[in-house]
Structures are given as C-alpha cells and as structure tokens.
Amino acid sequence: MPFETYAEVNLDNLVENVDRIRRKVAPARVIAVIKADAYGHGAVPVARRLVREGQELFAVAQFGEAMELRESGITQPILVLGRLFPHQIPEAVKASLRLTLFGEEDLRWVEKCVADTPAKVHVKLETGMGRKGVLASDAPALFDKIGRSRSCDWEGLFTHFSTADETDKTFARRQLSRFREILSILSGFEKKPRMIHMASSGAILDLPESYFDAVRPGILMYGHYPSRDTSQSIEPRQVMSLKTFVAHVREMPEAHPISYGRRWSTPGPTRIAVLPIGYADGMSRRFTNNGEVLIRGKRYPMVGTVTMDYIMVNIGDARVAVGDEVLVWGESSEGSIRTLDVAQRLGTIPYELTCAVSKRVKRVYIGAA
Numbered sequence: 001m002p003f004e005t006y007a008e009v010n011l012d013n014l015v016e017n018v019d020r021i022r023r024k025v026a027p028a029r030v031i032a033v034i035k036a037d038a039y040g041h042g043a044v045p046v047a048r049r050l051v052r053e054g055q056e057l058f059a060v061a062q063f064g065e066a067m068e069l070r071e072s073g074i075t076q077p078i079l080v081l082g083r084l085f086p087h088q089i090p091e092a093v094k095a096s097l098r099l100t101l102f103g104e105e106d107l108r109w110v111e112k113c114v115a116d117t118p119a120k121v122h123v124k125l126e127t128g129m130g131r132k133g134v135l136a137s138d139a140p141a142l143f144d145k146i147g148r149s150r151s152c153d154w155e156g157l158f159t160h161f162s163t164a165d166e167t168d169k170t171f172a173r174r175q176l177s178r179f180r181e182i183l184s185i186l187s188g189f190e191k192k193p194r195m196i197h198m199a200s201s202g203a204i205l206d207l208p209e210s211y212f213d214a215v216r217p218g219i220l221m222y223g224h225y226p227s228r229d230t231s232q233s234i235e236p237r238q239v240m241s242l243k244t245f246v247a248h249v250r251e252m253p254e255a256h257p258i259s260y261g262r263r264w265s266t267p268g269p270t271r272i273a274v275l276p277i278g279y280a281d282g283m284s285r286r287f288t289n290n291g292e293v294l295i296r297g298k299r300y301p302m303v304g305t306v307t308m309d310y311i312m313v314n315i316g317d318a319r320v321a322v323g324d325e326v327l328v329w330g331e332s333s334e335g336s337i338r339t340l341d342v343a344q345r346l347g348t349i350p351y352e353l354t355c356a357v358s359k360r361v362k363r364v365y366i367g368a369a
C-alpha cells in the first residue's frame with residue numbers, strides 16, 4: 001500500500017502464536033490479554049479473529065475497553081483486570097464482565113450495586129508485584145466474606161509476576177510459593193474459585209509450574225519475547241509491522257544540518273530520504289540519530305531529530321525513489337527488523353513500541369475475521 005504510513009497487522013501470525021501457546025500450556029486455558037487496544041493492534045479485530053478460532057476468554061484493563069468489545073458483538077467472558085467503581089458496576093454485571101476485587105471495599109461496592117444476578121468476580125492477590133491486590137494477611141477475611149456473599153459468583157483467583165521475564169527466577173519463584181501458600185488456605189473454605197491463574201508471557205516461556213488453570217499471555221501473542229532474558233521455548237511470529245514510504249529524496253550539500261536542533265550534519269554531499277512518520281505516529285524521539293529502516297531490502301540509518309510528522313534517513317548513493325515502501329519495524333517481503341531489537345536499542349520494551357503507534361496510523365489487517 002504505497003503513499004501511506006500504516007501498521008500491517010497479520011492476524012494469521014497472531015492465531016499461530018496463540019496456537020503455540022495453547023499447545024505449550026495445555027491443559028491450562030488461555031486468557032487472551034487484549035488491553036490497550038490489544039497492545040495497539042486493534043482489540044476488536046483481534047478479538048473477532050480469535051473468537052473465530054475458538055478463543056473463549058479475554059482480559060482487558062478497563063471498563064471502557066470491555067464495553068467496546070461487548071458493543072462490537074464479543075459475547076465471550078471478559079475479565080477486567082483494573083478496578084471497577086460503583087457507577088460502572090451495574091452495567092458491568094449486566095454485560096457479564098468479570099470483575100476483579102482488590103479488597104473488602106470492592107466487595108462492599110459490589111454488594112451495594114448488584115441486584116438479582118450475582119457478579120462474576122476474580123480476586124487479585126498481592127504476592128510481590130507491589131501494585132494492587134489483596135495482601136496475604138487480608139486474604140482469609142476476604143475469602144470468608146466472598147464465600148458468604150450472595151452478590152458474588154467467585155469465578156477466579158489470580159496474581160501477577162513482577163520479574164518472570166528476567167534471567168534470575170529467584171523472586172518469581174518466591175512469588176509462586178507465596179501464591180501457593182495463600183491458595184492452601186482455600187481448603188478451609190466451602191466456597192472456592194473455579195479458576196486459578198498467574199502466568200503472563202515470561203512465565204509461559206519459563207515457569208510451567210505457574211500455569212494452574214489458565215495463563216494470561218499478552219506480548220507473546222503479538223509476536224515478541226517480553227525481554228531478551230527469557231528462554232525462547234516458543235517461537236512467535238511478529239504480528240505488527242510499521243511501514244511508511246519515501247516522500248522526498250533530497251541531494252544535500254556538505255555540512256548541512258538536518259532537522260531540529262542541528263543534531264546531525266551531512267559529512268559530505270549526501271542523499272537524504274524524508275519519511276512521513278514522526279512522533280505523532282508513535283516514533284519515539286529516542287530514535288533521533290539512533291535507528292534504522294529497511295528500503296528495498298537494505299538498512300539505512302535515521303539521521304537528525306525525530307519531528308512530529310517526519311524522520312530523515314541517510315540513503316547514501318543507493319537507488320531509492322519517491323514512493324518506495326519503508327519498513328520501520330516488523331516484517332516485509334524484503335526482510336525484517338525485529339521489534340525486540342529496536343526496543344532494546346531505544347532502552348525500552350516491545351510493548352511500548354506497539355502501544356505507541358497512534359490513531360493517525362491506519363491498521364491494515366491480514367486475515368481479518
């Protein structure tokens with residue numbers, strides 16, 4: 001698709017990645033994490049395609065994300081990982097969203113807001129992530145209250161790793177044993193959750209002992225390892241490819257500054273390609289003098305400061321023409337640029353790169369349902 005900056009989203013690759021995860025974790029089930037607009041890939045097209053392939057469980061971060069899926073016809077269970085407030089709870093229950101409880105306050109809200117149908121709830125436990133979740137010391141009292149509540153159908157219990165993508169798994173294992181300790185007190189309760197889940201991508205790759213009844217992959221479904229430090233026990237295919245085109249080819253004289261702040265100057269007479277993609281599209285300013293693109297199968301360096309709408313690349317004396325397709329990261333018929341490598345170069349993670357691709361960038365789907 002020439003003369004457009006776009007993100008190609010290959011849903012066939014996504015399905016392949018989910019299949020590979022399913023095979024690895026079976027009999028545990030897969031809760032597909034499609035928060036943040038499916039990490040920038042488009043939650044509705046991603047969910048629709050996965051539903052066509054038999055996917056049954058989804059998770060998002062926020063109420064609005066879940067309702068968007070419901071409004072687009074996704075009827076499968078959706079777990080909202082973030083907190084739901086009293087003004088959202090009645091609608092959430094009506095839409096059969098799965099609510100996460102973080103403590104007794106959440107339970108009180110549910111009891112106040114729920115009329116006839118009990119809310120399907122999951123309890124989030126704090127085991128070392130240090131963000132939200134019930135502390136071990138508060139868990140027994142909460143379990144007891146949920147057990148006695150007629151407003152709750154206790155569907156799940158979960159926790160979240162903070163270091164499962166690191167080489168040293170000592171702390172991850174400590175979290176796992178804390179989680180098991182809390183699970184062990186469940187035997188004293190009559191009412192128990194039906195589904196226990198913990199593992200996200202790092203643990204899916206490296207900690208099979210954390211699979212329980214279900215796993216919650218995000219980044220691995222989208223084709224990337226969460227970091228360079230995990231094993232590669234599943235080989236995922238990149239789902240999103242960020243592409244643009246050559247808008248101008250300029251012959252610049254020697255010692256000519258390029259872009260804001262004059263952070264790069266031509267070392268001699270230099271050919272520069274101007275590409276219509278900038279930070280408004282999600283190209284971090286950390287790419288300034290620090291990135292490469294692929295044109296006609298060859299890599300060229302980005303030069304000068306990333307601007308809102310453009311970046312510049314030094315094309316030397318290569319045969320590059322206006323209208324040529326440019327791969328920024330991902331896959332093309334002429335080669336690939338691994339998003340994980342780009343992320344490392346920028347000192348970030350692949351999650352940030354795909355989530356940052358902005359609304360202005362059209363998503364072009366391969367294999368849409």
Ligand SMILES: Cc1ncc(COP(=O)(O)O)c(C=O)c1O
Pocket residue numbers: 033081160199200201202216217218219220226
């Ligand atoms: C609670 C929870 N579960 C699962 C995931 C998916 O994580 P990953 O993308 O590393 O697989 C996330 C993402 O941040 C999360 O917050």
